[in-house]
Amino acid sequence: MVDETKHGIDCTEFEALLSDAMDGDGLSAARKQSFEAHRHVCAVCGPLFADAQAGREWLRSLEAVEPPAHLVHNILVATSGVVSRRTLPTRADGRTTPLGERAREWWDSYAAPVSAFVRQPRFAMSFGMIFFSFSLGLSVAGVKPKDVAKVSLRPAVVRHAYNDAQIKVVQYYDNIRFVYEIESKVRELKRANTPAEPAEQKQNPKNNTSGQPEQRQDRNYSQDYNQPVFAALREAPPAVSTTTNRRSV
Amino acid sequence: MEEAQVVGLLVRRCVGGDAAAWEEIVQRYHRRIYNVCYRFAGDSDNAQDLTQEVFIKMYRTLNTYDSGKGAFMTWVTAITRNLLVDHFRKTKGDRITDSLDSTASEHEDAQPLSERIADGGLAPDAAVQKRETREMVHLALQSLSPELREAVILRDLQDMDYREIATALRVPEGTVKSRINRGRAELARLLQRTYKQVI
Ligand SMILES: [Zn+2]
Numbered sequence: 001m002v003d004e005t006k007h008g009i010d011c012t013e014f015e016a017l018l019s020d021a022m023d024g025d026g027l028s029a030a031r032k033q034s035f036e037a038h039r040h041v042c043a044v045c046g047p048l049f050a051d052a053q054a055g056r057e058w059l060r061s062l063e064a065v066e067p068p069a070h071l072v073h074n075i076l077v078a079t080s081g082v083v084s085r086r087t088l089p090t091r092a093d094g095r096t097t098p099l100g101e102r103a104r105e106w107w108d109s110y111a112a113p114v115s116a117f118v119r120q121p122r123f124a125m126s127f128g129m130i131f132f133s134f135s136l137g138l139s140v141a142g143v144k145p146k147d148v149a150k151v152s153l154r155p156a157v158v159r160h161a162y163n164d165a166q167i168k169v170v171q172y173y174d175n176i177r178f179v180y181e182i183e184s185k186v187r188e189l190k191r192a193n194t195p196a197e198p199a200e201q202k203q204n205p206k207n208n209t210s211g212q213p214e215q216r217q218d219r220n221y222s223q224d225y226n227q228p229v230f231a232a233l234r235e236a237p238p239a240v241s242t243t244t245n246r247r248s249v
Numbered sequence: 250m251e252e253a254q255v256v257g258l259l260v261r262r263c264v265g266g267d268a269a270a271w272e273e274i275v276q277r278y279h280r281r282i283y284n285v286c287y288r289f290a291g292d293s294d295n296a297q298d299l300t301q302e303v304f305i306k307m308y309r310t311l312n313t314y315d316s317g318k319g320a321f322m323t324w325v326t327a328i329t330r331n332l333l334v335d336h337f338r339k340t341k342g343d344r345i346t347d348s349l350d351s352t353a354s355e356h357e358d359a360q361p362l363s364e365r366i367a368d369g370g371l372a373p374d375a376a377v378q379k380r381e382t383r384e385m386v387h388l389a390l391q392s393l394s395p396e397l398r399e400a401v402i403l404r405d406l407q408d409m410d411y412r413e414i415a416t417a418l419r420v421p422e423g424t425v426k427s428r429i430n431r432g433r434a435e436l437a438r439l440l441q442r443t444y445k446q447v448i
Contacts, residue, residue, distance in 0.1 A: 016423065016426065018430045020426075048434055051433070051434035051437040051438055052433040053433075054441070055435070055436040055437035055440075056405055058386045058436060059386065059406060059433065060405055061383060061386060062383055062387060062406060065283075067280055067284075067296075067297070067300070071300060072272075072279055074297075075301050075304045078304070079275075079305055079308040080268045084269065086272070087276075135443050136439070136443050219334045221337050221338070221396060
C-alpha cells in the first residue's frame with residue numbers, strides 16, 4: 001500500500017482507524033472528517049472500506065446455530081461423568097422415568113428422524129450451491145475461470161452430474177428412513193412389553209480428569225503463511241486421551 | 250449478582266468437586282463454544298468433537314483460572330483457540346478438498362422455529378435464497394486464512410471487544426484490528442468474485 005498522506009492521514013493510519021470508524025465510535029469529529037476525506041479520494045482505501053463493510057454485513061447475517069441436543073450429555077460423560085436429570089431424560093438410579101419425560105422420549109423418537117432429514121445438507125443443496133462450492137474451491141486454489149473453459153460445462157453434462165447427485169441423495173434418504181422406521185418399530189415393541197422400563201443409562205468410566213494444569217501458550221497456525229508446519233512443532237501429547245463420543249446418546 | 254461473580258462462584262464450587270456447578274458451566278458455555286468451533290471448522294461433526302475437547306481441557310485446568318487476569322469467557326476462548334490451532338494443523342492437508350466436497354452447513358437449515366414459520370410466508374425462492382446466501386458466507390469463511398477467520402468470528406459472530414480478542418489470541422490490539430479489517434474485506438471479495446460466476 002502506498003503511504004500517501006491525503007487529508008491529514010496516510011493509508012496506514014486509515015487502516016488503523018478503519019475498524020473503529022466502522023463501529024461508529026471512538027473517533028473524534030476532526031479525525032472522523034480526515035478519515036472520510038481520505039476514504040473519498042484514496043483509490044486503495046476507498047474500496048478497502050467498501051469491502052470491509054460488505055464483509056461485515058455478510059458475516060453478521062450468519063446466525064447462531066443450535067448445538068445437537070446430546071452435546072451437553074456427551075460433554076458431561078467425558079468430564080465429570082455426572083449427568084443430572086436436567087440433561088438426561090432417563091434416570092441413572094434405575095427408577096422409572098416420569099410420564100412426562102417418557103412422553104418426550106417417545107416424541108423424540110419420532111421427531112428425530114424428521115429433523116435429521118431436514119438437516120441433510122446435500123438434500124437441500126440446489127444447483128446454485130453446487131456450482132458455488134465448486135467455483136469457491138477453484139478461487140481458493142487459485143484457478144482462474146478461463147482455465148476451466150476447457151472443462152465441459154455444457155448444460156446437458158452438468159445436469160447429468162446434478163441428477164446423479166440427486167439420485168444418490170434420494171437413495172440415501174430412503175435407506176435412512178428405512179432404518180429409522182425399523183428403529184421406531186423396535187422401540188414401540190420394547191415399550192409394549194416392558195411398561196416400566198428401567199433406565200438403561202450407561203455410566204461411562206470417568207475419563208482421567210485429574211486437574212493437572214496444562215498450559216500451552218503463544219500458539220500460531222503457522223510461522224509463515226506458506227511454510228509447512230510439521231508435527232514436530234507440537235508439544236508433548238497430552239497425558240490423557242481425549243476420545244470423544246459424539247454418537248453415544 | 251453480576252455475571253463475573255456468578256461464574257467465579259461456579260468455578261470455585263466446581264474446583265471443590267461440585268458436579269452440579271460443572272454442569273451449570275457446561276450449560277452456560279457450550280452454545281458459544283460450539284458456535285465458534287462450527288464457524289471455524291466448518292461442519293457440525295468437527296465442531297462437536299472440538300467443543301467436547303474444549304470442555305475436557307477446561308475441566309482439567311479449571312483450578313488454574315485466575316479471575317484477576319481476565320474474564321472467564323476470555324479464558325475459555327483462549328483454550329478454544331489453542332485447540333482450533335491444533336485442529337487446523339492436523340487437518341491442513343484436506344482443507345481444499347473439504348470445501349469442494351461438502352456444503353458444510355447443515356445448520357443453515359436448522360433455523361429457529363419462529364423463523365421457519367415466518368419463512369413459510371415468504372415465496373419459497375426468497376427463503377431458499379436467504380438460506381443459500383448464509384451457506385455461501387459460511388463456505389467462504391472457511392476459505393479465509395485461520396488467523397483472519399478466527400478474528401472475524403470472535404468479533405462479528407461472537408461480539409467480543411478488541412481487548413478481549415487480543416487477550417485470547419495473545420496478540421496486540423492493533424494486530425487484531427488489522428486482521429478483522431483484512432478478514433472482512435477478503436471475505437467480501439471472495440463472495441463477490443464467486444457470486445459473479447454463479448449468477
Ligand atoms: Zn489510502
